[in-house]
Amino acid sequence: xxxxxxxxxIVVDRLRKRYGAFTAVxxxxxxxxxxxxxxxxxxxxxxxxxxAEVIETIRAPTSGTVTVLGMDVGKRKxxxxxxxxxxxQNFSSFDRITVxxxxxxxxxxxxxxxxxxxxMDLTNxxxxxxxxxxxxxxxxxxxxxxxxxLVNDPEILFLDEPTTGLDPQARRQVWDVLKGLKxxxxxxxxxxxxxxxAELLADTVAIISRGRIVAIDSPVRLTEAHxxxxxxxxxxxxxAAADLLRNLxxxxxxxxxxxxxxxxxxxxxxxxxxxxxxxxxxxLGGVDVRKPNLEEVFLKLTAAKPATDVGDHAR
Ligand SMILES: Nc1ncnc2c1ncn2[C@@H]1O[C@H](COP(=O)(O)OP(=O)(O)O)[C@@H](O)[C@H]1O
Ligand SMILES: [Mg+2]
Numbered sequence: 001x002x003x004x005x006x007x008x009x010i011v012v013d014r015l016r017k018r019y020g021a022f023t024a025v026x027x028x029x030x031x032x033x034x035x036x037x038x039x040x041x042x043x044x045x046x047x048x049x050x051x052a053e054v055i056e057t058i059r060a061p062t063s064g065t066v067t068v069l070g071m072d073v074g075k076r077k078x079x080x081x082x083x084x085x086x087x088x089q090n091f092s093s094f095d096r097i098t099v100x101x102x103x104x105x106x107x108x109x110x111x112x113x114x115x116x117x118x119x120m121d122l123t124n125x126x127x128x129x130x131x132x133x134x135x136x137x138x139x140x141x142x143x144x145x146x147x148x149x150l151v152n153d154p155e156i157l158f159l160d161e162p163t164t165g166l167d168p169q170a171r172r173q174v175w176d177v178l179k180g181l182k183x184x185x186x187x188x189x190x191x192x193x194x195x196x197x198a199e200l201l202a203d204t205v206a207i208i209s210r211g212r213i214v215a216i217d218s219p220v221r222l223t224e225a226h227x228x229x230x231x232x233x234x235x236x237x238x239x240a241a242a243d244l245l246r247n248l249x250x251x252x253x254x255x256x257x258x259x260x261x262x263x264x265x266x267x268x269x270x271x272x273x274x275x276x277x278x279x280x281x282x283x284l285g286g287v288d289v290r291k292p293n294l295e296e297v298f299l300k301l302t303a304a305k306p307a308t309d310v311g312d313h314a315r
Contacts, residue, residue: 007070009034009156009187010055015064017050017211024050026211027064032204034155037178037188039202041195041294043302047211048191049089052158055189056086069155085154089161089191091145095134099125099144102133107151114151123147123177139170146177156187163197175201195294205294209302222297232262232270234277236285244280245273258285 010032017025025047032038040048053059055066057077066073068080093102100116107114120126123143128136136144142162149157159178163171171194178201181188192198198205199219206216215222234241236258245252245262250273252260264270270289277284 007034008032009036009069010038010189011065011067012051012055013065015051015054015066016062017047017054017059018062024211025054025061028208028211028213029064030206030213030216032156032187032189034187035182035185036203037182037190037201039198039205040189040191040208041193041198041205041298042191042208043193046208046302048208049160051208052160052189052191056084056158057081082152083155085149085152085157087142087145087149087157087159087162089164091142091148093133093141093144093148096132098130098132099136099147100129102144103147103151106148110152112152114153119147119150122150122180124173137170139166139173142166142170142174143177146174146181150181154186156189157181158189160191161193162190163192163194171197195298199294207298207301214301215297219294223291223294230264230266230270231290232264232273233288233290234260234262234273234284235287236283237277238282238284240280241277241282241284244276244282248273248276 008031012031013029015025015028016023028051040051042048050059054061055068055073057073057080060074069083071080073080097105099120103114103116103119107116117126120129123146125140125143125147128140131140133141133144146159146162149159162178163174166174175197178188178190182201190197190201202219204216205219205222206213207222208214217225233255235256237260239258241260242252242254245260250262250264250269252262255261262273264273274287
């Protein structure tokens with residue numbers, strides 16, 4: 001095996017990609033460290049696949065530079081592809097060949113002496129080794145795709161929306177595989193439009209919207225920096241509660257059937273509100289406290305802005 005290089009796994013510098021007059025990726029820069037899971041989170045059409053495919057040497061940038069493990073992807077395509085693995089969006093294999101045959105075949109294509117059993121263990125496919133591709137569920141197909149992407153024992157793995165369209169259980173099984181890869185020190189570049197996936201798996205999340213990175217940080221720091229405050233929801237609360245809360249300096253908003261949503265900053269605020277309600281003898285049907293999550297950050301940062309916009313950016 002090639003000695004792992006020091007330095008970042010991926011450096012993207014002022015990358016731009018135009019398709020005719022349309023700018024799909026607009027001057028983005030970021031660094032992916034070795035061993036981290038880096039999530040590229042954005043709605044459909046944001047430019048995730050375009051960016052990934054430039055890094056993978058598949059598409060040529062309009063301008064800017066990309067290096068992978070210290071190599072310029074424009075100049076050293078052949079060396080780069082040997083050290084990366086790619087699960088494309090909508091992976092497919094030959095319909096009637098088995099999981100084991102698929103892996104053996106792709107290992108031959110890549111000229112690798114891959115340990116097929118180990119690959120199936122890593123992706124929890126061992127008990128499906130004799131199943132034909134067209135009999136596999138969506139989740140199993142994706143896991144086979146991940147195993148195929150690993151045949152050359154790559155240092156960096158690119159996964160383009162690996163769980164899109166999967167049911168929650170299948171999605172979780174793919175996540176388990178990805179966690180195992182991270183534990184083995186693989187660098188993972190993951191594109192997704194699921195915030196919970198980014199929040200759960202990623203060390204770094206870059207939120208991309210209309211070809212631009214609008215935020216980049218760890219999931220925790222992103223939610224701290226961008227989300228609105230905590231929210232206390234009071235269910236079936238007495239109508240008089242709104243005035244009471246306003247007098248305490250809060251800004252309650254009516255929700256649902258006779259409920260109030262109150263933005264708060266600290267658990268002390270929650271305690272104070274509940275104490276005051278109890279002291280006033282107001283009826284209260286239930287309570288829910290929710291911390292801000294990455295979804296709110298995402299929606300806030302990718303919210304549709306009017307006009308000047310070309311292309312399909314619907315989610
Ligand atoms: N080969 C292409 N020719 C023209 N437009 C393209 C091409 N590939 C992608 N696009 C457009 O570029 C934008 C970004 O696409 P893509 O990178 O696939 O986004 P994502 O993966 O985030 O959904 C979209 O508006 C898409 O329609
Ligand atoms: Mg895509």
